[in-house]
Amino acid sequence: MKKIIKGGTIATATDLFKADILIEDEKITQIGLNLSAKDAEIIDASGKYVFPGGVDPHTHLDMPFNNTVTDDNWETGTIAAAFGGTTTILDFCLTAGEKNLADAVKKWHEKAADKAVIDYGFHLMVSELDDATLKELPIILEKEGITSIKVFLAYAKEFQATDRTLFQAFKAGKQNNAVIMVHCENGSVIDELVNEAKASGHTDPIYHALTRPPELEGEATKRAIELAHIADAKLYVVHVTCKEAVDEIIKAREKGYKVFGETCPPYLTLDQTELERPNFEGAKYVWSPPLRPKGHQEHLWNALKAKQLQTIGSDQCSFNFNGKKQLGRDDFSKIPNGGPFIEDRFSVLYSEGVHKGRITINEFVESISTNAAKIFGLFPQKGTIAIGSDADIVIFDPTIEREISAKTHHMNVDYSAFEGMKVTGEPVSVLSRGKFVIKDKTFVGQLGSGKYLKRTSSPFTEKKSKAVASTK
Numbered sequence: 001m002k003k004i005i006k007g008g009t010i011a012t013a014t015d016l017f018k019a020d021i022l023i024e025d026e027k028i029t030q031i032g033l034n035l036s037a038k039d040a041e042i043i044d045a046s047g048k049y050v051f052p053g054g055v056d057p058h059t060h061l062d063m064p065f066n067n068t069v070t071d072d073n074w075e076t077g078t079i080a081a082a083f084g085g086t087t088t089i090l091d092f093c094l095t096a097g098e099k100n101l102a103d104a105v106k107k108w109h110e111k112a113a114d115k116a117v118i119d120y121g122f123h124l125m126v127s128e129l130d131d132a133t134l135k136e137l138p139i140i141l142e143k144e145g146i147t148s149i150k151v152f153l154a155y156a157k158e159f160q161a162t163d164r165t166l167f168q169a170f171k172a173g174k175q176n177n178a179v180i181m182v183h184c185e186n187g188s189v190i191d192e193l194v195n196e197a198k199a200s201g202h203t204d205p206i207y208h209a210l211t212r213p214p215e216l217e218g219e220a221t222k223r224a225i226e227l228a229h230i231a232d233a234k235l236y237v238v239h240v241t242c243k244e245a246v247d248e249i250i251k252a253r254e255k256g257y258k259v260f261g262e263t264c265p266p267y268l269t270l271d272q273t274e275l276e277r278p279n280f281e282g283a284k285y286v287w288s289p290p291l292r293p294k295g296h297q298e299h300l301w302n303a304l305k306a307k308q309l310q311t312i313g314s315d316q317c318s319f320n321f322n323g324k325k326q327l328g329r330d331d332f333s334k335i336p337n338g339g340p341f342i343e344d345r346f347s348v349l350y351s352e353g354v355h356k357g358r359i360t361i362n363e364f365v366e367s368i369s370t371n372a373a374k375i376f377g378l379f380p381q382k383g384t385i386a387i388g389s390d391a392d393i394v395i396f397d398p399t400i401e402r403e404i405s406a407k408t409h410h411m412n413v414d415y416s417a418f419e420g421m422k423v424t425g426e427p428v429s430v431l432s433r434g435k436f437v438i439k440d441k442t443f444v445g446q447l448g449s450g451k452y453l454k455r456t457s458s459p460f461t462e463k464k465s466k467a468v469a470s471t472k
């Protein structure tokens with residue numbers, strides 16, 4: 001089956017040019033002017049941008065967490081992702097509480113296999129590394145094509161790893177050429193601050209933010225950086241939210257350490273005052289690390305622009321407001337942590353970034369797609385528009401103006417963290433390996449059509465990166 005995308009403006013991490021794209025079966029086979037092919041379906045993209053499909057390196061679909069489970073599963077989550085212009089997700093496979101790593105991965109395959117409508121891979125999330133797990137780790141990484149391991153330094157009562165486990169993970173990462181992803185907050189000190197706040201009678205959602213100050217993100221980021229450096233491991237700091245953490249990443253990169261950083265749309269666009277909303281509505285904005293006071297957002301934009309942060313994750317981890325978020329009605333520490341972002345990641349970054357002139361269109365593509373594909377070993381199959389790449393393509397209308405709302409989104413959640421935000425630009429059609437998943441804003445994909453992606457370690461992560469600019 002052949003398709004030609006005609007008349008669009010192709011944007012990659014490095015180029016912006018008008019050309020047609022010939023797709024044969026699942027791959028891009030030609031890029032050029034005035035392409036034609038017998039029996040090809042013609043897709044008119046004039047006046048539109050043609051982007052590589054978004055690569056979201058950070059999702060939690062159907063994940064047990066905070067005594068409950070996230071509300072978007074692999075069906076609703078991947079359909080919403082596709083509507084939003086994302087064609088690949090990397091989800092965290094939880095291993096805590098499982099008999100062994102193989103069982104944990106099997107469970108994650110079962111969640112995803114007949115539901116996913118876009119391609120996907122797994123990161124392995126570990127809380128403890130006993131001898132048996134350390135022995136099994138290389139076998140699973142190799143067999144499953146997994147190149148990334150996740151460690152939490154937060155959530156003292158659930159997933160938090162000790163510094164010993166973190167260091168073991170870095171050593172295992174070094175031995176197996178895997179990137180170690182770390183949630184950097186000091187969970188033990190946060191636990192203490194939460195107990196103090198509760199003892200003083202504080203129950204409101206805002207105390208979620210007040211008990212997780214940016215200094216504790218900065219401290220944990222520095223700790224992870226130093227331990228990774230001692231182990232000569234590759235570190236990827238997930239969901240960076242504040243100046244304190246960004247500055248540690250910049251210092252490390254200036255020294256040539258192998259450190260990468262991710263931020264997320266809410267940290268770039270919202271601030272801590274959202275948690276002060278009355279009638280418990282602040283709970284809609286409870287996730288970790290929390291939203292920060294005004295000022296941090298510009299610092300994150302500067303770091304993204306300066307390429308000190310490389311990727312944009314959604315950190316999709318949704319809980320209904322009139323449902324599971326109510327678990328914390330009388331106690332902020334019981335509000336399930338997380339928000340619904342998978343669908344708006346692409347459009348919010350385009351609108352707030354490119355449309356508002358904070359980043360260029362190439363920087364947008366780099367951080368929404370290409371860099372995640374490179375860091376996690378999917379490039380050039382994913383993350384770009386090139387001959388031989390998978391035909392994962394977003395046809396994007398940059399002229400559409402709309403308001404984000406839970407009334408029109410496709411996530412299985414009764415609220416939007418971006419409710420009422422005016423954005424410019426919207427994906428109108430999305431192809432995954434040459435097949436439409438979204439056509440003219442309508443879902444036309446098939447449950448289970450998404451393929452599991454085996455990955456290989458990437459030379460991109462070997463590069464000792466030098467700073468190209470500093471943020472103020």
Ligand SMILES: NC(=O)NCCC(=O)O
Nearest residue numbers: 183287288315317337338
């Ligand atoms: N971010 C959040 O609050 N929930 C998801 C788990 C995590 O990434 O920390």
Ligand SMILES: [Zn+2]
Nearest residue numbers: 183238288289
């Ligand atoms: Zn996290």
Ligand SMILES: [Zn+2]
Nearest residue numbers: 058060315317
């Ligand atoms: Zn997360």
